[in-house]
Amino acid sequence: MAMDSGGETLDAMALGKRLQAARQAAGFTQQGLCQKAGLSYSTLAKIERGAIRSPSVFTVQTIAEALGLSLDELIGKPSASSATPGKLRRRSKSGISFVYFDINGCLLRFFHRAFSKLAVVSGQPADVVETAFWHYNDQVCRGEIGLDEFNKVLAERLHMPSLDWMSYYLEAVEPMPESRELLKWAGEYYGVGLLTNIMPGCIQEMLRRGLLPDVNYDSIVDSSVVHAIKPESRIYEIAAQQAGANPDELLLVDDSRANLMAAEKLGWHVLWFDDYRPDESAKRIRQTLEPAA
Secondary structure, eight states, X not given: OEEXXXXXXXXXXXXXXXXXXHHHHTTOOHHHXXXXXXXXXXXXXXXXXXXXXXXXXXXXXXXXXXXXXXXXXXXXOOOTTTSOTTOOOOOBTTOOOEEEEOSBTTTEEOOXXXXXXXXXXXXXXXXXHHHHHHHHHHHHHTTSXXXXXXXXXXXXXXXXXXXXXXXXXXXXXXXXXXXXXXXXXXXXXXXXXXXXXXXXXXXXXXXXXXXXXXXXXXXXXXXXXXXXXXXXXXXXXHHHHHHTOOGGGEEEEESOHHHHHHHHHTTOEEEEOOXXXXXXXXXXXXXXXXXXX
C-alpha cells in the first residue's frame, strides 16, 4: 500500500487505474508523461498496473503535477477547494437528481467550420474531408487509436504531410451562452456531469481555454477514457455508476436522438437540445428541472 499525504493507505490497483485514466484524459502517452514528469517508463508502467505496492508519495505527487492535478485529485480524495459547500440536492417533479450534458451541439456549437477550413488547406473536396474524418472518428473517440495516429491516417487520406485536428477543432467551436448559464444554474442544485463522445485530451484543453463552463463537475464521462461511445449501453452504465444514481434519477441532455433513445431504453430521462434554438432548449430544460413540491 502507498501512503497519501495524510498518512492514509492507497490501494495500488485503484491508484493505477486512476493514474491511467487521468493520463489518457490529459492526452498523454506513457512515454510522453514520463518525459514531462522525469520518470522512467518502467516505473510509470508498473504503477499503472498496480505492480508497485508502495509507490513513493513524492513520485505520485510528481505525476500529479505533470498532469496539472493536485495529489488529492489524482488519488480521488476530496479536497476543500474542489468541494461545493452547502450545495443543495434538489429532486425534480419527475425524480431527476443528476443531469448529464453532451458537449458538441449542446455546450458548444459543432465543428463543421473545421471541415471547411481543412478542405481549403488540403485542397480536397468537402465530402472527401468529412468521409475521411468519420471513417476514423469512432475509433479515436473510443480510445482504440490515439490522437497522433488519428492525425497521421487522416493526413494520409487527405494527401497532407501532417495535420493537427485538435487545432482545427478548437479554433472552430463556439460556446453557447444559453447552455453555459443553464449548466451553471443546474450545478447549484443538482449533480451535473459531462457525457460525451470525444477525442483524448479534448475536455482538459477546452476547460483550460475556458470553452466549457467552469463548474465543479460531479462526473466527467470521456468516451476515450472509458473506451465506449454513445449510443452503446456500456457508457450509460458507467455514467450511472459514476453519478451514484439510479437510471430513473438521471437526465441526459443531448443533440442526438440516437443517443437519447439509447438512454431512454435504459430508464433515463432525456431531453433533446436544439443548438439552432438554444434559448428555447435551455428554457425547456429549466422547466423540466422544477423541484418537487
